[in-house]
Amino acid sequence: MTTGQPPVVPIRGTTRLYAVLGDPVAQVQAPALLNPVLAELHRDAVVVPVHVRPQHLETVVRGLQRVANLDGMFVTVPHKAAVRRLADRCGATVGIVGSANVLRREADGGWLAENFDGSGFVAGLVGAGHEPQGGRAALVGAGGAGSAIAAALLAAGVDRLCVYDTDTVKLSGLVARLDVRWPGRVHALTGPHLRDVDIAVNATPLGLRADDPLPFPLEPLPPGCVVADIIMKPRETRLLREAAARGHRIHHGIHMLEGQLNSYRAFFGLR
Template sequence: MTEIGGATRLYALLGDPIAQVRAPGLLNPVLARRGTDAVLVPVHVAPADLDQVVRGLRQMANLDGMLVTVPHKAAALALADRASERAHLAGSANALRREPDGTWTADTFDGDGFVRGLAAAGHQLSDRRACVVGAGGAGSAIAVALLDAGVAELRLSDTDPGRLETLRCRLSAAYPGRVTATARPRLADADLAVNATPLGLRPDDPPPFPVTDLPTHAVVADIIMKPAETALLAGARGRGLAAHPGEPMLAHQLDGYLAFFGL
């Protein structure tokens, strides 16, 4: 890593929990190889403190941007002065950039990274039936990206009926006839099933959905990065299903982050 000095530009990664994040370990070496005098630092922020912490960070003259992870992505959108169209559609953001006039712009890269990761692994999305379990910040961004990538049908599910219906209405208006929502995921004929919930971060978590309900050709994707092999992915492999881990979603966001922050 480049030596940190008084001229080093700062970027903060906000989350709760924070110990599992992989972005600093991937992004900081890239900055060092480029000779960019900047560093990404994890910041543990409880949901009740997010607004106050972000307002404080915005007063730091050498802080140029923030990345946002669980569970702050929806709340982060409201803290920006403006946002990209895909962030508005998703209702969430995972990156905020300070502009020269001191205002902040938000965007979301989760969906783009997820779709790029699937494509790099050889998985086709056009005309497929995709089920996304979890309508939070990451799940909503993934839903938008899957629709943009041409899935024929997007099936949403979430344990929070209000959040689920809000996302369904927003996406149905933008992508008419292609979005459905149910409390329990519809898996029997799904081509792709995505865990976009935090379930799997802890070893005693229940599975986000039963892989036994999926057809034999289905791809099971998990956005959790630590552990790399979640119980969901292990169960999918045990059934002979294609399993797609979480790290490619982050790895394929790095170029987007660098361009967004002008690094």
């Protein structure tokens, strides 16, 4: 009898593991999204959340790398920049943006880091009908996910990208790296005031908690601007609720993860 429920993955002694590392970790959507995919592919594997404090990141990652039946790790806030140094090799995107959101065990036992946040975000935008090419974008948050999204928006053809982060060292470093590849198209902002843009993106953790302030004011945004958030839980952040009330088009965080599914499947050989 068909119940409409996703197939259940039985856990056995042969089961392969994938860990999702974050702090906090209660909001992660990767297990709910990826475990049904593994079940449909008849893979004896499961994705599990692992709550890791920043001060314990290296200890936990080094331990997981020695777990013989663990094939990969997904990495979320706030570990994406720090985790790259724990990999043996880094993909091209990691070198550009300075952060990673996934690690894979290689055949020789080494670990390869890559970042699909940016490509997933852009794939989600395009899939929702928000074409970035030729537009003007602004991004608040130059951390692990934000840096990847910035590079992907430039690669997708935005004419102008403005970026703001409270950490001015992190901000200037990102802008300098991006300017080498996309000269003249990246600009650092001195505050979170986004004007004259077609796409405004929150790539900070602001919105995870109900009492968080807005990452940027909505008043200066022009009519018709797309307001995007990368936070996946809650789905309707305060930013998105207030932007929708002002008549802006909104773009939910889950689209970024959905846009990464094909990349994850290829990266881990899940066919």
